Amino acid sequence: MTETRPQLRVYDDTRALFHLPEGVIYLDGNSLGALPLGAAERVARTITAEWGEDLIRAWNTAGWYVQPRRVGDRIARLIGAEPGSVMMGDTLSLKVYQALAAALDMVPERRVILSDTGNFPTDLYMAEGLITTLGRGHALRLVAPEAIEDALTEEVAVLYITEVDYRTGRKHDMAGLTAKAHALGIVTVWDLAHSAGALPVDLAGAGADFAAGCTYKYLNGGPGAPAFLYVAPRHAERARAALSGWMGHAKPFAFDLGYRPAGGVERMRVGTPPVLALAALEASLDIWDRVDIAEVRARSIALCDLFIAEVERRCPSLRLVTPRDPASRGSQVSFAFEGGYAAMQALIAQGVIGDFRAPDIMRFGFTPLYIGEVEVVRAAEILEAIIRDEVWRRPEFAVVNAVT
Amino acid sequence: MTETRPQLRVYDDTRALFHLPEGVIYLDGNSLGALPLGAAERVARTITAEWGEDLIRAWNTAGWYVQPRRVGDRIARLIGAEPGSVMMGDTLSLKVYQALAAALDMVPERRVILSDTGNFPTDLYMAEGLITTLGRGHALRLVAPEAIEDALTEEVAVLYITEVDYRTGRKHDMAGLTAKAHALGIVTVWDLAHSAGALPVDLAGAGADFAAGCTYKYLNGGPGAPAFLYVAPRHAERARAALSGWMGHAKPFAFDLGYRPAGGVERMRVGTPPVLALAALEASLDIWDRVDIAEVRARSIALCDLFIAEVERRCPSLRLVTPRDPASRGSQVSFAFEGGYAAMQALIAQGVIGDFRAPDIMRFGFTPLYIGEVEVVRAAEILEAIIRDEVWRRPEFAVVNAVT
Structure with missing residues (x-):
């Protein structure tokens, strides 16, 4: 923890803490966050000093065993979760599975x-x-996102949704939906993939039951960084661990033949934790620990507003599919455009990296720790030229070969 | 792949490719393998050049997307699996879960x-x-290990066992048990945690149905290295993926609302692969690609035989619990001793690192890539002095505080 170190001003202080390639405007931090400069050294230390020198002893000496919970507590601060309520590990797919299984139970x-x-x-x-x-x-x-509130009925066991839509950026009202769900006896599972590090989340305040998220997007933990799982403390001692691995056992090193869950969220551990990936994530959290998420949100809204205004003025053939009201969106802006795939390839070829989601969505993520107004305006200028000059119609941009 | 590079002689050529701390005799590579010298540089390249420079594009440019299968093929060679039958990811707990679910189905x-x-x-x-x-x-x-063969009956759906016992080192007859199981209509799931990299495994030859293993033990992939899952090709197109994540979907980037499994073992992928951990593992596989597992096995048997002979001669109060017949054991030697926990602490204090498993097992792993005869004899000498002089009775070794 770095609580005694001074707070960092978003962008002005934080931009220099990330590596971004020359000539690139990176608007895809909502898919894979940029590299914190401290990550390589932090992982190298884990490999060379901890694994290399301490070997098996590092489970104690380097704190590997308690790392998933210690890192969980650092994430907790960013999502309004109670200390001790967040556990790291595995992937988001597995963490929503654990949450859904416990909720249905x-x-x-x-x-x-x-x-x-x-x-x-x-x-x-x-x-x-x-x-x-x-x-x-x-x-x-499955209902349309705008129909979700009306679909909450006493027939429903679990409300199982992602707060911010990966395609449109539309944001659900977590507090309102959770309150209505609870009034009807419904348990809630929130996916925070596009929320954590993008905007303030208040799980405890909203009374959420379960939540999960990934750490390789806005949290900049690196490719394949581990996921997190939140279990409300009021449920944690009763929640069933469907994926009941030894690390979630009450006494993992007793090697009992029968399973007994550990107390609290510890039971949601499964197997051996991903030590190297957690080390990379910790380097990013060294920055997050010193940032005010409210300031991130204010900057994010300003960047998104600016991009919307610039693109709408310059590119009338693109149609905004992200809510115009900042309170109803996350930290991305999406435009629908018939030549969206090709236009995105043309953008990337000119150093503006966003991504494309079928059928026609051009998606741009805004990550205020390392993206500022200058990049936003420049990206809109380049996009304008691609649309205006029909650069996107060139044959080299038509081939679908992407895994993005 | 490095198939054109010359084969490495076990220990004589490979010892220099690992870092081992000064003054340490490391006999715990069956729990966490030692650090391959190339791992730090390999992971640094993935972080700095791939993540840092290529960002989201690295899923294509650096081959991150296909890495779980490509690495799986490198493991396949070591466990007698068909090309394209092994998938990397997650942890061993999750991989045996997937295998068991598919087998029961x-x-x-x-x-x-x-x-x-x-x-x-x-x-x-x-x-x-x-x-x-x-x-x-x-x-x-659950039956005793020696009773497993007789317990195979037509009532049994799945035979679900670990080939080499983590405590005693006793090795099951995979080919024999699999044949008997199949004759009775039983599907087999083999856990190879203490087999992969320790001895030749012949999954295809034995006709095994499913297998899983970890890569942080004998395969030296690092703390929290990803697991592998084997599905026999004859089952792969039908096997149900109970943990049906998007990376195992037939078209992950179509973002369909409904699940359709990918072909073959690809369906056993779940979420985003652990890119940094796979990079560390690849550095270790650069060594394994050039090693003959039969030579590893011959060396391992010699080291284990030597250790048994030395310890039995020097420490008559220790009782061998590992089978004396090399064909019936893996690559570890375990002794039961009433003061086992304390004696292991005393050994570790003197630089001989093994581990302890309740209630009274002192466990020593032999990893011929970086352990030779000199270390084995020296470890036995140090153990002798600890037992003879009752060093293990000193109060500092009595405290149970280990996570190992």
């Missing part, structure tokens, strides 16, 4: 999982798999 | 999972969790 008499068509597909796929494994006739009910 | 009319009391506890815990989620009255039947 709390409402055994109901059979409907309510989600929306703006949820990220892996959440839906994992739910499908769980429903099949459970074999008890659960149904995954 | 193939035998829907039976309800018994057969395992033994020498299986690693997390395998048993994950099975308990799966049984509860399934809710269809499955039972986990």
Whole structure:
């Protein structure tokens, strides 16, 4: 922890703490965050000094064993979670699975999982798999995002949604939906993939039951960085750990033949923690510990507003699909455009990196720790030229070969 | 791949490719393998050049997306698996869970999972969790390791065991048990945690159905290195992916709302792969690619035989619990001793690192890539003095504070 170190001003102090390649305007930090300069050294230390010198002893001497919880507490501060309520590990797909399984277990008499068509597909796929494994006739009910509030009924067991839509950036009202859900006896599972590090989240204040998120987007933890899982303290001692691995056992090193869950969120650990990945993430959290998320949010809103204004003025053929009201969106701006895939390839070829989501969405993420107004205006200028001059119609941008 | 590079002689050529701390004799590579010298540089390159410079583009440019399968093929060679049959990711707990779920699905009319009391506890815990989620009255039947063959009956759905016992080093007959299981309509799931990199495994030859293992032990992939999952090609197109994440979808980047499994073992991917951890593992595989596993096994047998002979001669109060017959054991030697915990602490204090498993097992792993005869004899000498002089009775070695 670095609580005694002075707070960092967003962008003015933080920009210099990230590596960004020459000639690149990076508007895809909502997919993979940029590299914190401290990450390479931090991971090298873990490899050389901890693994190399301490070997197996490093589970104690370097604190590897307690790292998933210690890092969880650093994430907790950014998402309004109580200390000791967040556990790191695995991937977001697995963490939403654990959360959904525990949530369904709390409402055994109901059979409907309510989600929306703006949820990220892996959440839906994992739910499908769980429903099949459970074999008890659960149904995954999908409605349009704007219909989710009205779809909350006493038939619903679990509300299972992503706060910020990965495609449009539309943001759900977590506090309002959670309150309505609870009034109807519904348990909530929130996916914070596009929320954590993008905007203030107040899990405790909203009374959320379960939440999960990844750390490689706005939190800049690196490719394949571990996920986090939040269990409200009021549920943690009862929540069933469906993926009941030894690290979540009450006494992992007793090597008992029978499973007994550890207390609290510790039971949501599964196997051996990803030590190297957690080390990279800690380098990023050294920055996050010293940043005010409210300041990040204010900057993010200003950047998104500026980009919307610049693009709408310069490129009338692009249609904004992100809510114009800052309170209803996350930290990304998406435009629909028929030549969206090709236009994004043309942008990338000119150093402006956003991404594309089928069928026609050009997606731009705004990460105020390392993106400022100058880059936003310049990106809009380059986009304008690509649309105006029909650069995107060139054959080299038409080939679909991307994994992004 | 490095197939054109000359083969390495075990120990004579490979010892210099690992870092081992001054004054340490490391006999715990069966828990966490030693650091390959190339790992730090390899991970630094992934962080600085791939993540830092290529950012999101590195999923294509650096091959991150195909890495889990490419690395799986490098592991396949070491475990006698067909190319394209091994997938990397997650942890061993999760991979045995996926394997068990798929195996049970193939035998829907039976309800018994057969395992033994020498299986690693997390395998048993994950099975308990799966049984509860399934809710269809499955039972986990545990027998003593030596009783496993007789316990194979037509009631059994899945034989679910670890080939080499983590405590005693006793090795099951994979080919024999698999053949008998198949004759009775039983599907097999093999945990190779203490096999991969320790001895030749022949999954294809044995006709194994599913197998999983970790890569941080004999394979030297580093703390929290990813696990692997093997699915026999004859099952791969039908096997149900219970943890049905988007990376195992037939078209992950179509972002369909409904799940459709990818072909083959690709469906056993779950979420975003652990890129940094896979990079560290690849540095270790650069060595493994050039080593003959039969030569490793011959060296391992010689080292274990030597250690047994030295310790039995010097320390008559220790009782060998590992099979004396090399064909019946892995690459570790365990002794039971009433003061085992304290004696291991005393050994570690003198630089001989093994580990302890309750209730009274002193465990020593032999990893021929970086351990030779000199270290084995010296370790036995130090152990002799600790037992003879009753060093282990000193109060400083009595405190139980270990996470090992």
